[in-house]
Amino acid sequence: MGNEFVFGNYTPYNTIIHKIDCRLKLFFLVILMVAVFFSYGTFVTTLIIDGILLVLISIIMFISKIKFITILKSLKFIWITFLFIFLINIFLPNKNYITIAFDIYGYNIYWESILQSFRILLRLIMMILLTVILTSTTKSTDLSFALEWYMYPLKLIKFPVSDFAMIISLVLRCIPLILNETTRIKKAQESRGANFTTGNIFKRIITFTSIIVPLLLSAISRSLDMADAMTIRGFIPSKKRTRYHIYKFSLADLFSFIFVSGCCCFLFYLAYMQFDLLEVLFNFTSTITVLR
Amino acid sequence: MKLIELKNVSLIYNKKDVVLNNISFSINEGEIISIIGENGSGKSTLGKLITKLIEPTKGELFFKNKSYSISNEEIRKNFGMIFQNPDNQFIGNTVEDDVAFGLENRCINPKDMPKIIDEKLNLVDMINYKKYQPNLLSGGQKQRVAIASNIALNLSLLIFDEATSMLDPKGELEVSNIIEKLKKADNKMTLIIITHNMEEVLLTNRVLVLKDQKISYDGKPDDLFKNEELLKTLNINPPFKYELVTKLKKAGFAVDFNDSLKSIKDKIWQ
Ligand SMILES: Nc1ncnc2c1ncn2[C@@H]1O[C@H](COP(=O)(O)OP(=O)(O)OP(=O)(O)O)[C@@H](O)[C@H]1O
Numbered sequence: 001m002g003n004e005f006v007f008g009n010y011t012p013y014n015t016i017i018h019k020i021d022c023r024l025k026l027f028f029l030v031i032l033m034v035a036v037f038f039s040y041g042t043f044v045t046t047l048i049i050d051g052i053l054l055v056l057i058s059i060i061m062f063i064s065k066i067k068f069i070t071i072l073k074s075l076k077f078i079w080i081t082f083l084f085i086f087l088i089n090i091f092l093p094n095k096n097y098i099t100i101a102f103d104i105y106g107y108n109i110y111w112e113s114i115l116q117s118f119r120i121l122l123r124l125i126m127m128i129l130l131t132v133i134l135t136s137t138t139k140s141t142d143l144s145f146a147l148e149w150y151m152y153p154l155k156l157i158k159f160p161v162s163d164f165a166m167i168i169s170l171v172l173r174c175i176p177l178i179l180n181e182t183t184r185i186k187k188a189q190e191s192r193g194a195n196f197t198t199g200n201i202f203k204r205i206i207t208f209t210s211i212i213v214p215l216l217l218s219a220i221s222r223s224l225d226m227a228d229a230m231t232i233r234g235f236i237p238s239k240k241r242t243r244y245h246i247y248k249f250s251l252a253d254l255f256s257f258i259f260v261s262g263c264c265c266f267l268f269y270l271a272y273m274q275f276d277l278l279e280v281l282f283n284f285t286s287t288i289t290v291l292r
Numbered sequence: 293m294k295l296i297e298l299k300n301v302s303l304i305y306n307k308k309d310v311v312l313n314n315i316s317f318s319i320n321e322g323e324i325i326s327i328i329g330e331n332g333s334g335k336s337t338l339g340k341l342i343t344k345l346i347e348p349t350k351g352e353l354f355f356k357n358k359s360y361s362i363s364n365e366e367i368r369k370n371f372g373m374i375f376q377n378p379d380n381q382f383i384g385n386t387v388e389d390d391v392a393f394g395l396e397n398r399c400i401n402p403k404d405m406p407k408i409i410d411e412k413l414n415l416v417d418m419i420n421y422k423k424y425q426p427n428l429l430s431g432g433q434k435q436r437v438a439i440a441s442n443i444a445l446n447l448s449l450l451i452f453d454e455a456t457s458m459l460d461p462k463g464e465l466e467v468s469n470i471i472e473k474l475k476k477a478d479n480k481m482t483l484i485i486i487t488h489n490m491e492e493v494l495l496t497n498r499v500l501v502l503k504d505q506k507i508s509y510d511g512k513p514d515d516l517f518k519n520e521e522l523l524k525t526l527n528i529n530p531p532f533k534y535e536l537v538t539k540l541k542k543a544g545f546a547v548d549f550n551d552s553l554k555s556i557k558d559k560i561w562q
């Protein structure tokens with residue numbers, strides 16, 4: 001196993017973002033995602049706010065020492081999906097669109113749809129970035145604790161909250177192992193003559209099963225081994241356990257809470273009012289001119 | 293005093309695959325034992341039977357003369373096991389979390405945990421890696437963390453199931469150094485070392501050979517490795533030194549099994 005960057009893997013730095021309480025970070029992720037998802041009146045307003053959000057996200061990434069380049073590199077395999085989503089949205093017909101941009105053999109493509117697809121793509125990227133920020137600044141054990149903490153009310157209806165949290169934390173723990181295993185199996189199959197880079201889509205799917213099957217088998221044997229290792233160290237599902245890490249909210253947590261929730265409340269307000277930001281700004285400047 | 297006793301234990305998988313057939317033996321407190329045998333001879337199965345990860349098809353097991361089963365939590369608390377694959381037994385997200393995992397299961401007070409964790413990580417020389425994640429550690433280091441995680445639980449029996457077979461020579465050496473340390477520790481933990489590596493057998497005072505679903509040899513490693521006939525019937529390759537001395541003896545050199553490698557070399561030069 002190397003120490004290569006695995007997408008969204010925890011980076012052991014000591015920044016403010018790393019130090020913020022995991023429960024708060026999970027909360028921030030959710031409200032920021034909602035803010036990203038809202039539509040803010042006109043296209044232009046929405047794009048301006050998206051731009052502001054993007055700047056905010058970049059600043060957070062800079063503070064938490066996440067390198068943009070590494071994310072771009074590890075997103076390699078998603079670009080195709082992005083392109084696909086982009087094109088589909090451009091070609092999807094919608095009666096409300098009016099401004100024709102291109103005319104491809106009688107099929108009209110509208111400026112609105114291009115803007116709309118651009119916006120969808122931007123949203124997707126921002127949501128991925130937000131998730132990456134969370135997972136690379138929060139240990140998986142902390143993350144599963146945060147989930148468990150929020151799911152605590154479910155205990156009332158006898159939902160096995162702590163077991164669920166343990167499953168999440170084990171899954172997070174195993175993702176890098178399984179990614180490594182995938183590369184190993186892929187190389188092994190390639191050395192036997194399997195070809196993953198050329199051939200038509202059906203051929204590729206068939207060669208792909210030559211990875212999936214051994215991967216599943218090894219995952220099963222790994223999980224059996226892990227179960228033994230956990231049992232031998234006294235793990236019994238649903239049994240009460242103590243907790244090594246003690247979680248406490250700090251003053252910095254309070255400030256970050258005020259800041260992020262303040263920003264989000266402002267954005268929610270904008271979304272609620274559906275302002276046309278350009279018009280507002282225009283009116284504002286003209287008021288000032290009038291006052292002069 | 294007897295720590296573990298097996299009485300007429302058999303294990304049959306799927307009603308027809310006999311892995312262990314009517315085995316009886318006992319292990320005394322503080323003993324250091326190795327178990328060897330070919331692939332599929334049932335070594336791991338025997339280890340899992342003793343720690344009660346599985347139940348025998350027939351027969352009974354005793355811990356300090358008390359019969360126990362899978363549900364005897366109190367007795368099973370005394371057993372630990374190190375497995376072959378270093379990655380599959382690293383449960384925590386970091387080295388300290390992994391050691392803490394077992395302590396959390398035992399409901400140890402979190403205030404006492406740091407002291408125990410530091411002490412055990414010190415013992416396996418991993419204290420400087422406390423905050424490390426498993427993907428930054430070598431196989432040998434991960435196995436040492438696994439040892440620390442197990443012995444943090446105050447065991448009376450620790451089983452190594454081919455704990456070094458996926459490691460490079462350096463990792464092997466690291467783990468066997470820890471085994472030496474555990475032997476010398478004063479709490480007298482009983483150790484069972486399941487292995488394919490004959491040099492590791494020499495770390496122990498007693499060796500069990502599993503063959504044909506039975507224990508075909510139970511005695512001192514030294515006696516086994518000197519006995520050429522027996523080695524042949526059990527299909528075992530002795531450690532390098534024993535092989536060397538046996539061959540040299542046949543060739544007429546006046547060497548002895550107790551000689552150090554250096555004195556053997558000198559005798560050959562004469
Ligand atoms: N869960 C199971 N179901 C059925 N058969 C099993 C199971 N576990 C093990 N066996 C069989 O039991 C036999 C003994 O397995 P075991 O793993 O104990 O051997 P081993 O001596 O540890 O071998 P190795 O040196 O490869 O680790 C093997 O033939 C194996 O196929």
Ligand SMILES: [Mg+2]
Nearest residue numbers: 335336453454
């Ligand atoms: Mg085995």
